[in-house]
Each structure stands twice: as structure tokens, then as C-alpha cells.
């Protein structure tokens with residue numbers, strides 16, 4: 023990646039470097055340390071950091087983003103993500119639904135939806151909260167969130183890595199289920215595990231196609247959840263790195279959705295009901311985890327990601343300067359551009375086991391390799407379909423600074439600022455959210 027109009031003589035310069043080459047500024051290191059601590063707690067994933075933050079900077083833009091968002095026409099009113107309140111509220115992330123007809127049904131019967139993907143199981147379920155939230159947590163949202171009896175409807179988000187735990191959890195929270203009830207389901211596991219789910223929970227299964235779920239989910243979140251989407255600016259300081267990008271309901275479409283799960287699906291979305299899966303790639307989150315577990319001692323995704331954040335990829339990647347001795351000015355390739363990912367790891371011709379590379383450097387190189395590739399592919403699809411906004415979803419992103427920085431850099435660099443890279447607070451839950459909302463899924467009995 024990387025072509026700029028460099029006219030100066032061949033030199034090695036950090037100016038205008040691709041994002042992975044700048045060192046993490048000291049202030050940001052503090053944030054990373056916080057994240058490392060959080061990621062050690064299974065119930066408190068990194069995503070909480072943004073979900074629970076009320077301090078993201080909100081921006082208006084000439085491209086039609088408004089602040090605060092005003093629902094248009096028959097659009098649903100906004101849901102609200104709140105900081106974790108003090109009393110009786112769930113410990114896991116949730117949003118509160120506005121008290122309106124569209125959501126009234128969730129007050130009376132529980133709804134549960136699961137997205138069983140190639141790696142993770144995501145659950146979205148409704149619950150009713152009795153207690154009063156502190157008023158200040160809803161400040162700025164002039165909507166009614168409580169019903170007459172003071173109750174509020176929550177939509178909760180939780181992920182699992184194995185089916186047995188999911189089933190045990192659902193048995194625990196879904197105590198009012200009856201034999202006629204349905205569990206909403208999507209993802210490959212909605213086929214593979216349908217019988218076991220129905221047998222264990224004693225309910226029917228209503229399946230929604232995975233792509234349809236993604237679109238329903240992203241549409242709902244963008245059009246009803248204030249401050250769902252944001253941009254990432256690595257060179258800004260602290261919380262300013264994240265900027266809300268609320269968008270008016272009538273300006274949401276068209277856009278490109280790049281969902282990075284185990285593999286990648288790329289969808290061109292023209293409306294909630296008109297979309298096409300225009301591309302895909304097998305080099306996604308599963309590749310990062312799979313190669314990471316082969317090449318490093320990391321024991322899980324969080325460890326691998328944390329390693330990557332500490333690594334220096336220049337020890338394992340061959341840069342343009344390693345090959346040219348400096349920049350390749352004729353092509354506008356900067357000296358510090360990655361010429362070949364992991365190309366310094368080649369051991370052919372060396373004594374066995376002689377060469378050693380640090381696992382964190384390998385992890386960093388791997389993360390950059392996967393993210394750069396996705397960024398460039400997303401740009402190409404965005405350009406091909408003349409789309410100005412690319413939303414990235416999927417649990418791979420994890421709101422990780424290296425990942426978002428690399429994706430944003432690629433989109434911005436290649437499109438010369440014409441296309442915007444956007445992220446979603448509920449990045450990993452698009453499918454589960456969409457299947458939660460779908461009333462017309464196919465029933466399995």
C-alpha cells in the first residue's frame with residue numbers, strides 16, 4: 023500500500039508513513055494498558071470501553087451527518103447506549119429501547135437471538151429493568167424510555183465461545199420460555215446446531231439468512247441508536263481519536279458493509295431490503311487467529327492482539343528501504359512501506375532454528391497484513407460501486423487501534439479522502455441484532 027507524489031531524492035523518512043510505522047504516542051499507551059487489564063476479564067470485553075463511554079466527540083459534517091440525529095419520516099426513535107448505571111442493571115453491554123409501539127412487544131415476552139458463526143456465538147436478548155436509571159445517564163436524549171409502570175426494555179449483548187455455555191446461559195436467563203416460543207437464530211450454526219438447540223431449550227428455531235441479518239442489524243443500529251457509528255483518527259489525542267458520526271435516516275444509504283468475522287463478506291447496501299453480497303475473502307479474523315496461534319505462543323485472541331500492539335513489524339517485514347536502500351520514488355513508494363509481509367522470516371539456507379523472531383513482532387506483522395489487505399479490498403469495492411461510506415463490522419475489529427488505523431489509512435489514502443471508513447459500537451453483533459428483529463424468519467420444527 024502507498025503511493026504519494028514523493029519527488030525528493032531517495033531518503034528514509036517517517037513523514038507521511040503508513041500508520042503502522044509511527045510509534046504509539048505515550049498518552050495512548052495508557053489507554054492500551056487499560057485495555058489489557060480489561061481484556062483479562064471475560065465478562066468485560068474491550069468493546070465495553072466505547073459502549074460505556076459517554077465522552078466520544080460528536081462531529082457534524084458537510085456530508086450530511088447531523089448532531090444530534092433527527093429521525094425522519096416513519097423512522098424508529100433512537101435507542102440510547104448508557105454508561106453502566108449503578109443499580110440492578112446488567113453487567114454486560116446493553117441499550118435501552120425507547121418506550122414506543124414498535125418495541126412494546128419486547129416488554130411482554132422475552133426475545134432471544136443467537137448468531138452462531140465460524141468462531142464466536144453472539145447473543146442479543148431483551149430484558150425488562152425495574153429500577154430507575156440515574157437521570158443524567160439519559161441526558162441529551164429527549165425521548166421517553168420508561169413505560170407508565172416505570173419499566174424499561176433493554177436489549178443485551180453477550181458473546182460465547184462454546185455452545186454448551188450458551189445453552190446453560192439461555193436456560194438461566196430465559197426462564198419464562200414455553201414450548202411454542204421461538205429462538206431467533208442466524209449464522210452457519212443456525213443450520214448445524216438447530217436440533218441440539220431446539221432439544222435443549224424446548225423451543226422452536228426461527229432462522230434468518232446471515233446476510234439479511236447483517237443488513238437488518240446495521241440498519242437498526244444506524245437508524246435508531248444515537249452515536250452508533252464513529253470514525254477513528256489515530257493522530258488525535260486521547261478520546262478525540264474516536265469521533266461520533268451520527269447520520270440522518272434519509273442519508274444512510276447507499277454504503278458498503280465489510281463484515282470481518284472468521285471470513286469476510288462484503289455487501290453493497292442500497293436500502294434495508296435491497297442489498298447484494300458483492301464479494302468476500304477467506305483472509306479474515308480466522309486467519310489472524312489461526313496463523314497467530316501457529317506462529318506465536320498466544321493462548322487466545324486477546325493475548326494475540328495485545329502482543330501485536332507491543333510488536334515492531336519492521337523486524338519481520340521487508341520494507342521498501344530493505345530492498346531499495348530508500349524510497350522507490352519513481353513509483354511513489356516510501357522507504358518505510360511494507361514491501362513483503364514477514365519476508366524477513368525466510369529461513370531457507372540458514373542453519374535450522376538459527377533465526378529467531380519475537381512473537382510480538384510476528385503478531386504485529388500478521389495484524390497489519392490482514393488489515394491492510396482488507397482495507398485495500400474494501401477500497402476497491404467501494405470505488406467499484408461508487409460508495410462514499412464503508413462501515414466495518416465483525417468481531418475481528420474489537421475497536422483495536424492498529425486495526426482501525428490501518429483500515430482507515432488504507433481507505434483514506436487510496437481514495438484520496440473521498441471515501442470514509444466508519445466503525446460501529448456493536449460491530450460484532452450486527453447479525454444477532456438483525457435476527458433479533460426479523461419477524462419473518464423461517465421456522466424449524
Ligand SMILES: Nc1ncnc2c1ncn2[C@@H]1O[C@H](COP(=O)(O)OP(=O)(O)O)[C@@H](O)[C@H]1O
Pocket residue numbers: 138139140141142143183209282283284285306307308309310311323324416417418419420450
Ligand atoms: N474473544 C475472542 N475470541 C475469539 N475470536 C475473537 C475474539 N475477539 C475477537 N475475535 C475475532 O473475531 C473473529 C470472529 O468474528 P465474528 O464476527 O464473531 O465472526 P464469526 O461469526 O465467524 O464467528 C475471530 O476470528 C477473531 O479474529
Ligand SMILES: CC(C)(COP(=O)(O)O)[C@@H](O)C(=O)NCCC(=O)O
Pocket residue numbers: 138139140141209210232282283284285286287301302303304
Ligand atoms: C462463509 C461466511 C459467510 C461465514 O460467515 P462468518 O462465520 O465468517 O461470519 C464467511 O466466512 C465468508 O464470507 N467467507 C469468505 C468466503 C469467500 O471467499 O467469499
